[in-house]
Amino acid sequence: MRFNSNLVLLPSGEALLCNGVEKVEDDDTAVLEPELLKKAGSGWEWDQGAFPRASVPRNYHSTALLMPDGRVFTGGGNINAKPGGRDVRRLNLEIYEPWYVCRNRPRLLNVPERVSHGERLSVDVRGPEPITRLALIRCGSATHAFNSDQRYLGLVAHETGPGRYSAEVPSAVVAVPGYYLLFACTAGNVPSKGVFIRVGR
Incomplete structure (x- = not known):
């Protein structure tokens, strides 16, 4: 305990x-x-x-x-x-x-500064393996042993061209408006470094 x-x-x-x-x-x-x-x-x-x-x-x-x-x-x-x-x-x-951290990680490129709910989020990814999901992690704010802001949204990534991936951004009920870190993840769960992105208006 x-x-x-x-x-x-x-x-x-x-x-x-x-x-x-x-x-x-x-x-x-x-x-x-x-x-x-x-x-x-x-x-x-x-x-x-x-x-x-x-x-x-x-x-x-x-x-x-x-x-x-x-x-x-x-x-x-x-x-x-x-x-x-x-x-x-x-x-x-x-x-x-x-x-x-010490793995050969994918690299996120051409990430938009902002994306709206219900839109398709499109990014470029370079790396040794294909991407299976884009992870949106809401920026945390921990206090008193509790982080009420963090949430993990694993979005299924579809390859739309060589090294180009897209995923649909959920509604505001799921993806609370605000700033998130965006990561590109392989099937082996190896993530890229994160890029800040604003979700919603």
């Missing part, structure tokens, strides 16, 4: 769980081992060996967010969940590198 943790959706379709403690007001019970939630057959499983241990405990008010290159930064936290100023805050950060 971990309290005050952070969950980050990754462009590979997986999720990183990090930060947190077993007892809310005791950093000595910090859970330093990040966990990766990944597909396993027809279900999901937790992989506790996918990332190195965190170097410091991160308790209440810690945060973790997806970076455009697909890495995850994590920082902050109040020592032993105490309120107060700088003397009880962790003023540093760490960066996690998921398995795909």
Whole structure:
């Protein structure tokens, strides 16, 4: 059991769980081992060996967010969940590198700055493998161990020409208007680096 943790959706379709403690007001019970939630057959499983241990405990008010290159930064936290100023805050950060960072990744090109709901989003992709989906990940805003903004939209990508792919953008009910990171993903779930795009008017 971990309290005050952070969950980050990754462009590979997986999720990183990090930060947190077993007892809310005791950093000595910090859970330093990040966990990766990944597909396993027809279900999901937790992989506790996918990332190195965190170097410091991160308790209440810690945060973790997806970076455009697909890495995850994590920082902050109040020592032993105490309120107060700088003397009880962790003023540093760490960066996690998921398995795909060192792979030969696709490259997104010619991404529009904005796309409307119901439109076809078209991009160029260069890389060693074909693309099977375009992933829209809404920019996160984590606070109090919860990220209410992030969402992952995996859009089926159709090749419309050599290296040219398109996918339909869902309605505003699904794709809440705002800024997203767009990733191109292979069948092996290797994502490109992300490009910011605005969805909606």
